[in-house]
Structure formats: structure tokens, C-alpha cells
Amino acid sequence: MPSVEILSRIQFAFTIAFHYIYPPLSIGLGLCLVIMEGMYLRTGIKMYEDITRFWIKIFALIFGIGVATGIVMEFEFGTNWAVYSRYVGDIFGSALAAEGIFAFALESGFLGILLFGWNRVSKGVHFFSTIMVALGSIFSALWIVIANSWQQTPTGYIIEGEGLEARAIITDFWEMVFNPSSVDRFSHVIIGSFLAGSFLVMSVAAWYIVKNRFVEPAKAMFKVGLCVATIAALAQLFTGHRSAHYVSEYQPAKLAAMEGHYDSSAVADMYIVGWVDAKSGKTTGIKIPGGLSFLTHGSFNAPVTGLNAFPKTERPSAVNFVFQTYHIMISIGMFLIALTLTACFLLWKKKLFSQKWLMTIFIWAVLLPQIANQAGWYAAEVGRQPWVVYGLLRTSDALSKEVKAEQVVFSLVLFSLVYTLLLVLFLYLLNKKIVHGPEMTPNEEDGSDEFSKRNIKQLQA
Amino acid sequence: METIFGIDLPTLWFLVIGGLITGYGVLDGFDLGAGSLHLFFNKEESRRIALNAIGPVWDGNEVWLVISGGALFAGFPLVYGTILSTFYVPFMLFLVALIFRAISIEFRSKETMAWWRKMWDISYMVSSTLITLLLGLILGNLIHGLPFNEKHQFTGNLLSFFNPYSILIAFTTLSLFMLHGAIYLVMKTENRLYAKLTIMVNNCSKFFILCFILASMSTLIYIPHMTDQFKEYPWLFALPLLAVLTVLNIKRNIDNRKYFTAFVFSSCITAMLLILFAIGLYPNIIISTTDPANSISIYHAASSPKALRIMLLIAAIGTPLVLGYTIFVFWTFRGKVKLNEMSY
Numbered sequence: 001m002p003s004v005e006i007l008s009r010i011q012f013a014f015t016i017a018f019h020y021i022y023p024p025l026s027i028g029l030g031l032c033l034v035i036m037e038g039m040y041l042r043t044g045i046k047m048y049e050d051i052t053r054f055w056i057k058i059f060a061l062i063f064g065i066g067v068a069t070g071i072v073m074e075f076e077f078g079t080n081w082a083v084y085s086r087y088v089g090d091i092f093g094s095a096l097a098a099e100g101i102f103a104f105a106l107e108s109g110f111l112g113i114l115l116f117g118w119n120r121v122s123k124g125v126h127f128f129s130t131i132m133v134a135l136g137s138i139f140s141a142l143w144i145v146i147a148n149s150w151q152q153t154p155t156g157y158i159i160e161g162e163g164l165e166a167r168a169i170i171t172d173f174w175e176m177v178f179n180p181s182s183v184d185r186f187s188h189v190i191i192g193s194f195l196a197g198s199f200l201v202m203s204v205a206a207w208y209i210v211k212n213r214f215v216e217p218a219k220a221m222f223k224v225g226l227c228v229a230t231i232a233a234l235a236q237l238f239t240g241h242r243s244a245h246y247v248s249e250y251q252p253a254k255l256a257a258m259e260g261h262y263d264s265s266a267v268a269d270m271y272i273v274g275w276v277d278a279k280s281g282k283t284t285g286i287k288i289p290g291g292l293s294f295l296t297h298g299s300f301n302a303p304v305t306g307l308n309a310f311p312k313t314e315r316p317s318a319v320n321f322v323f324q325t326y327h328i329m330i331s332i333g334m335f336l337i338a339l340t341l342t343a344c345f346l347l348w349k350k351k352l353f354s355q356k357w358l359m360t361i362f363i364w365a366v367l368l369p370q371i372a373n374q375a376g377w378y379a380a381e382v383g384r385q386p387w388v389v390y391g392l393l394r395t396s397d398a399l400s401k402e403v404k405a406e407q408v409v410f411s412l413v414l415f416s417l418v419y420t421l422l423l424v425l426f427l428y429l430l431n432k433k434i435v436h437g438p439e440m441t442p443n444e445e446d447g448s449d450e451f452s453k454r455n456i457k458q459l460q461a
Numbered sequence: 462m463e464t465i466f467g468i469d470l471p472t473l474w475f476l477v478i479g480g481l482i483t484g485y486g487v488l489d490g491f492d493l494g495a496g497s498l499h500l501f502f503n504k505e506e507s508r509r510i511a512l513n514a515i516g517p518v519w520d521g522n523e524v525w526l527v528i529s530g531g532a533l534f535a536g537f538p539l540v541y542g543t544i545l546s547t548f549y550v551p552f553m554l555f556l557v558a559l560i561f562r563a564i565s566i567e568f569r570s571k572e573t574m575a576w577w578r579k580m581w582d583i584s585y586m587v588s589s590t591l592i593t594l595l596l597g598l599i600l601g602n603l604i605h606g607l608p609f610n611e612k613h614q615f616t617g618n619l620l621s622f623f624n625p626y627s628i629l630i631a632f633t634t635l636s637l638f639m640l641h642g643a644i645y646l647v648m649k650t651e652n653r654l655y656a657k658l659t660i661m662v663n664n665c666s667k668f669f670i671l672c673f674i675l676a677s678m679s680t681l682i683y684i685p686h687m688t689d690q691f692k693e694y695p696w697l698f699a700l701p702l703l704a705v706l707t708v709l710n711i712k713r714n715i716d717n718r719k720y721f722t723a724f725v726f727s728s729c730i731t732a733m734l735l736i737l738f739a740i741g742l743y744p745n746i747i748i749s750t751t752d753p754a755n756s757i758s759i760y761h762a763a764s765s766p767k768a769l770r771i772m773l774l775i776a777a778i779g780t781p782l783v784l785g786y787t788i789f790v791f792w793t794f795r796g797k798v799k800l801n802e803m804s805y
């Protein structure tokens with residue numbers, strides 16, 4: 001049987017990867033909801049209320065699964081990583097507690113009003129609740145990313161005790177919160193989330209347009225999504241660059257793994273695509289010569305610390321995996337910029353919605369931010385190995401001592417079954433809601449239930 | 462040691478966590494209890510009303526579990542890791558049950574087929590009941606104590622958890638939550654369902670009083686360390702006495718159909734039982750049955766004073782906010798449940 005360490009790592013990776021499908025969607029969707037409902041309050045056009053109601057139902061479905069799978073993450077720290085929990089309790093614990101009390105309570109509290117409060121509270125209070133839910137989901141990401149960033153670039157602590165009795169003691173709360181990577185990683189994650197949510201909105205809208213159903217509301221949805229997505233895709237270029245830069249400064253071994261760079265004395269290239277042979281320490285592929293040198297030192301011929309400079313026990317073992325996930329993320333990011341800018345250009349030319357081929361791409365493009373988010377997360381976390389807290393605590397030391405391999409196998413099998421069921425049900429219900437479409441307010445004049453023509457005129461005016 | 466209002470920081474944080482867990486027990490207690498009663502409602506409409514009574518609030522209630530967990534992690538990381546890894550299998554089942562409860566509520570109304578709804582009804586009841594029983598079982602074992610060696614490592618196995626005392630506490634918790642849930646539902650319903658629920662409330666209160674008497678007797682007889690504190694500070698005996706009076710008061714209010722007052726009292730009883738539990742444990746959280754010296758006390762497990770102070774500040778800012786919007790949401794959805802197109 002595999003070791004408890006491998007099993008626990010698989011379990012953690014599996015449960016977090018599954019969980020990480022949902023929060024980015026709800027964060028991005030939350031922002032789109034605020035815009036849609038804001039448009040309704042501003043213009044008074046009924047259609048915006050109808051699409052807001054439609055997306056709130058989908059939001060609830062996504063949020064529900066996000067919460068259910070998120071609670072698992074919180075408790076897994078204690079069940080599988082008890083030594084880690086004790087080691088970082090001072091720091092990770094406070095961020096987690098802050099997340100619960102400041103963020104999660106906010107979004108869960110107001111979600112009830114969002115869903116069931118339409119007839120119970122005024123429009124203004126409902127809109128306020130929507131904003132609170134959206135803010136809550138962003139705060140939630142903020143605290144979780146802070147906690148995770150501290151693991152990547154720990155600051156604001158001292159170590160007390162020796163060996164396995166050692167633990168990190170907080171010395172400066174704000175230094176812990178604003179550790180060197182918090183801001184860059186948070187902005188990178190949150191914009192990745194905006195992309196995930198806005199691409200879901202555009203995917204559904206594009207599908208309606210291709211199927212010639214709910215065309216007017218679909219165009220309105222698409223514009224909201226495109227607006228968020230374009231700004232986010234461009235901003236991601238900036239945050240991505242900043243994130244890579246912090247990695248080069250604080251986690252040189254991770255950066256070297258991301259680009260498959262082994263020889264410290266050599267100029268470092270930046271690969272577009274490539275393959276790392278970890279055994280021979282060779283990387284082949286299409287590259288920008290000196291690109292990584294330029295990124296880290298601002299010069300195309302400066303040498304960059306390579307993996308060979310680190311003892312084998314202090315560098316990530318799965319170099320090619322880190323390389324590939326990192327490059328998948330970047331390629332998708334570039335493609336999303338091209339895609340959104342093309343769409344914006346065609347929208348300006350008033351040709352966007354008649355381009356069936358582009359709409360078809362948008363239907364499927366919903367998967368791309370998801371893949372990029374997952375890949376980026378894997379690159380960041382696997383690239384940090386063998387440390388669970390970078391440079392301080394090894395993953396292999398962080399395990400729960402009491403837990404036996406068969407217990408982890410039991411829970412792993414349990415979660416695999418439950419999560420498979422969850423995913424099937426989620427996709428089934430999501431699909432059903434999308435096929436059903438928004439409940440459009442009937443037009444008083446001709447009783448058509450698809451969309452009020454008066455509203456279209458108002459919209460075009 | 463550093464103190465605030467004459468109370469040392471670990472004790473203060475012990476009180477904060479106790480308060481949060483009590484908040485969880487009172488709030489999620491009634492919707493878990495409502496879940497355990499779910500299959501006793503036969504008609505589709507009754508089931509929908511029961512679900513919609515907790516619909517807007519259950520998610521917010523569950524947040525208190527997340528906050529309690531985070532607070533325990535932050536305040537007593539050693540205890541957090543030890544409890545969760547010791548109760549590995551029960552906690553995994555607990556988490557799966559939490560998932561099933563959430564998706565049962567969320568998914569049930571999404572299809573109209575009878576088999577679909579029935580499946581989620583069963584899943585909702587089973588998961589709610591399992592969550593409650595597991596919470597009770599873990600609580601019972603914490604009161605009872607478990608075998609720990611001098612390195613604070615658990616030396617028992619899965620069967621160690623199923624001692625008669627802990628099983629009794631599990632059922633006591635179930636009976637309390639069922640009573641609490643039934644009283645909540647009776648406040649939110651009308652007509653025939655209301656009439657049916659008044660009978661249920663009576664039956665639940667009988668079930669609870671029976672469990673309460675058995676649990677109190679067994680604690681007095683078999684769990685000597687729970688009574689140590691009381692021997693030292695005899696005035697503390699006022700608390701169990703108060704608990705008994707509260708239980709009798711619930712009965713009286715139910716007989717007089719004053720359900721809101723009864724609900725306040727069943728909330729109080731949840732709080733009081735947890736207070737008794739906390740007093741019995743203090744200053745330990747994990748009690749070793751192998752050797753009392755192997756127990757983990759709050760002083761041994763606490764985070765640094767600085768971390769505790771920071772988190773007290775976080776709690777002091779956060780708790781009023783959370784209470785504020787909890788009250789706002791409950792106020793928004795006050796009164797009897799009316800089904801409409803937005804309902805589950």
C-alpha cells in the first residue's frame with residue numbers, strides 16, 4: 001500500500017481540486033450578478049431582473065457545492081495534517097478564523113435574502129444583499145490566499161521549539177497578512193475567478209444565441225460577461241507577470257522547475273511549449289532565448305539559478321509536471337486575451353452575435369479558465385514541494401501521526417464516490433437550468449412569453 | 462500569565478470557542494433536528510413547508526461550525542490536530558453527511574419525480590441524524606476520555622469510541638435537537654401540520670427528558686472528573702439544578718402552547734449542557750483515560766499570547782457583525798412559512 005504521505009497528498013489534492021471548481025465560479029458570477037442587478041435598478045428594464053433571477057439560481061447551485069466541499073478542506077488540515085496544524089496554528093488558524101467570521105458568514109447570511117427575499121425586502125435591500133454576497137466571496141478568497149501565501153513566503157513569525165516540537169509563533173499580524181506574495185497571488189487568483197465566472201455567463205449566452213432562444217437577454221448577458229472577461233484577461237497579464245516575479249525572488253527552485261531550468265551558470269530561456277526530461281536534466285521545446293533571464297534580471301544574458309544548485313532533497317520532484325501545468329496556464333491566458341479582444345472588436349463592428357463560429361468557441365471556452373486555474377494551482381503547490389511551509393516544514397513531517405494508511409484509503413474512496421456523484425448531479429442540474437432558461441416576464445401587449453418587445457425598444461434607445 | 466479582566470488568555474479563548482460552539486448548537490441544532498423529523502411528515506406539501514422553514518437560514522447556521530473549527534484551529538492547534546486525527550473515521554463520515562445534507566436540501570426541489578424527491582428526503586433525514594449522532598458521539602467521548610499515551614497519541618481503535626456512555630450522549634444530543642427542531646417547526650407552521658407538530662413536540666420532549674435523566678445519572682455515577690469542579694466550587698451545583706428547571710419549563714410552555722418561549726428554553730438547555738460540559742473539562746480539553754497526566758490542557762495547547770490577543774480582537778469585531786446579519790435574516794423571514802415560486 002502507498003505511504004500515508006502519498007495517500008494524504010492525493011486526498012488533499014483531489015478534494016481541493018474538486019472544491020476549486022466552484023469558488024472561482026461563484027466569485028466571478030457574484031460580480032456579474034452585481035452588474036446585472038445594478039443595470040436593472042439603473043434602467044428599470046424588467047429583462048435585467050429576469051436574467052439576474054436566472055443567474056442567482058445557478059449561483060445558488062454552485063455556491064451550495066462550494067460550501068459543502070469547502071468544509072471538508074477546513075477539517076482535513078486537522079484530520080490528515082495534525083503536525084502541520086500545530087505548527088502553523090498561530091498563523092494559518094487566525095487567517096482561517098478571519099475567513100469564517102468576516103467572509104463566509106457574510107455571504108451565507110445574505111444568500112438567503114438573495115434567494116428567497118425577492119418579495120420580502122425592497123429592491124435596494126436585495127441589491128445590497130447581492131453586493132454583500134459578492135463581497136463575501138471575494139473576502140473569502142482573500143483570507144484563504146493570505147493563509148496559503150504565508151506557506152509560500154512566510155514572514156512575521158519566529159520559530160519556537162526544536163525538531164518536531166517546533167512551531168511558528170506570530171510576531172507581526174500585518175507582516176503575516178502582507179507577506180511578500182499575498183498581494184500578487186490574491187490579485188492573480190481573484191482575476192482568475194472573474195474569468196471563470198464571466199466565461200460561464202458568456203458560454204450560456206452564446207449557446208442561447210446559437211440555438212436562437214432568449215436571444216435578447218442572451219446578448220445582454222454576453223455583454224456583461226464580455227466586459228468583465230476582457231478587463232480581467234488583460235489584467236491577468238499584469239498580475240501573472242508580478243506573480244512570476246515574486247516566485248523568482250522568493251522561490252527560485254519553483255521558478256527553475258516552472259521553466260525546466262537546470263544549469264545555474266546558463267542564460268535561462270522562456271519556453272512557449274516544451275518537455276522536461278528530469279533524469280538527464282534537459283529541456284527541449286520552442287523558446288524565447290534568454291526570456292527567463294529577462295524576466296528575473298531585466299537582461300537577456302544574465303544567468304539564473306537552476307535546479308542543479310539545490311540538493312535533490314530540496315527541489316520539487318515532479319519538474320515536468322510543474323513545467324507543463326505552468327505553461328498550460330500561460331497559453332490559456334494568452335488565448336483568452338485574443339478571444340476577448342476579437343469579440344470586443346466584432347461587438348464594436350456590430351457583427352459579434354452573427355458569428356456562429358465565434359459563439360461556438362465561446363460555448364466551449366468556459367472550460368479554459370477552469371483548466372488554467374487548476375493548472376496554476378498545481379504549478380504553485382507542486383512547485384513548492386518538498387516543503388509544506390516553504391523552507392520551514394517538510395510535507396513528509398506534517399502528517400498526522402495516528403492516522404493509518406487504511407484509514408486514508410477509506411476516506412479517499414469515500415470522497416471519490418461522493419464527489420463523482422456530486423459532479424454528475426451538478427452537471428445534470430446545471431444543464432437542466434440552462435436548457436430551461438430564464439423566466440422572462442411576459443409582454444403585456446401580445447402575451448408573448450419569450451421577451452417583451454417594449455423592453456427591446458427601450459434597450460436599443 | 463497575561464490576563465484580561467483577570468482571566469488568562471487561554472481561558473478567555475476557551476470561553477470564546479465555547480460561545481461559538483454553543484451558537485452552532487443552538488442554530489444548526491434546530492435545522493438538524495428538523496431534518497431528523499423530516500420523514501415523519503407524510504404529505505409532499507408538509508415536507509416542502511418543513512424544508513422552507515429552514516431554507517433561508519440553514520446555510521448561515523452552518524457557518525458557526527466553520528467559525529468554531531477555525532477558532533479551535535487558531536486557539537488550540539494541538540487540540541485541533543489531535544481531536545480531528547483521533548476521530549478520523551467519525552469525522553470523515555461527519556463531513557460526508559454534511560455534504561449530503563446540503564445537497565439534499567438544494568437538489569430535492571429541482572425535479573418533480575416522486576422517486577427523486579423521496580430519495581433526497583431519505584438522504585436529508587439520514588444525513589441530519591448522522592451528523593447529530595456523530596457530534597454527540599464525539600462529545601461523549603471527550604467527556605468520557607480516551608486512551609492517550611505520554612506523547613498525546615491516541616492508542617485505542619475505532620471500537621473505543623463506541624462505549625455505552627458516548628452512545629447515550631449521542632442519543633441525548635439527537636433527542637435534544639429533535640425537540641429543538643420540532644419546536645422551531647411548530648412556530649413556522651399552521652393548520653393541520655401545526656396540529657401534527659404539537660403532538661411531535663410532546664413526543665420529542667418525552668424522549669429528551671428520558672435521555673436527559675439517563676445521561677445526568679450516568680455522568681454522576683461513571684464520570685468522576687466531571688464532578689470534581691463541582692465539589693471544589695459547590696455553588697456550581699446551581700447550574701445542573703437550573704438545567705433541570707429549564708427542562709421542566711420547556712414541558713410547561715409546550716403544554717401551554719407557548720412555543721416561542723419553549724424555543725428560547727430549548728436554546729438555553731443546549732447552551733447549559735455545553736456549559737456543564739465545558740466546566741467539567743476545564744482546564745483540559747482532551748482527557749486521557751490511561752493516565753491523567755497525559756491529558757491535554759488549554760495551557761499546553763494554546764497558541765501564543767500574541768496570536769490569542771489578535772484573534773480576540775478579530776472575534777470582538779466579527780461576532781457582532783455575524784450576530785447582526787443573523788438577526789436581520791431571521792427578522793426578514795419571520796412568521797409562518799408560505800410557499801411561493803421561489804420556495805424549495
